[in-house]
Amino acid sequence: MSTAKKLELSPIQNNALRVSHLLRQLSHPQRLLILCLLSGGEASVHEILERTELSQSHLSQEINKLKAEGFISSRKEGRLIYYKLHDQRIKKLIQSLQKIFC
């Protein structure tokens, strides 16, 4: 049903939907910050925790969202978990944002 509805959309509407959905993830300050940090390379959850202003639990949830979207991927090493950017388009976007706004 929602699939059918999506298929009815014009290509432009569809693009707007796709891209806006993805931008929603970047529209939260701490999530954006996480992606910026990771654009500089891999980091453990603990390292990210120190550089964002989130509680442990909250950070974990936000990381989950980014992972669910396929933006980041993880690697386990002992009891640490390292995350890194997984989507090249997101990497490009972060770079564009830095170029334009920072």
Place this chain on the structure above:
Amino acid sequence: MSTAKKLELSPIQNNALRVSHLLRQLSHPQRLLILCLLSGGEASVHEILERTELSQSHLSQEINKLKAEGFISSRKEGRLIYYKLHDQRIKKLIQSLQKIFC
């Protein structure tokens, strides 16, 4: 008070806040579409209405938000109101998005 809090933030936190806030505006499909349309040049509310999937009232409200953020500006001509992109950074961002995702 909230000002004081903002001043306490590190420059990086501050950037994340600024930019995420602005991305929030682009993270709504029809708002993003409006900006994309306007990146192709001026358009009247009525023209925008025909190319988005919003009610008249809803469109007006969304346009208001974009205007309040300084993303777009208006010009009145008779009973029509024309809007156009007002922020060069937003224009650049829309172009980047199109390049990366479309």
Place this chain on the structure above:
DNA sequence: TTAATTTATTATAAATTTATAATATATCAA
């Protein structure tokens, strides 16, 4: 084994955003 550390999960309260309906205002044409 026990305790400490690192990360995830679940439930939920609080805040914000989105959408709808009703109404208002301004401009023009007849």
Place this chain on the structure above:
DNA sequence: TTGATATATTATAAATTTATAATAAATTAA
């Protein structure tokens, strides 16, 4: 002046997002 058209405003219901607290699970060190 009246009616039609274009746009804005206000109130508010509904949906979504964000944040907090409590708890769980996995790993390592002692």
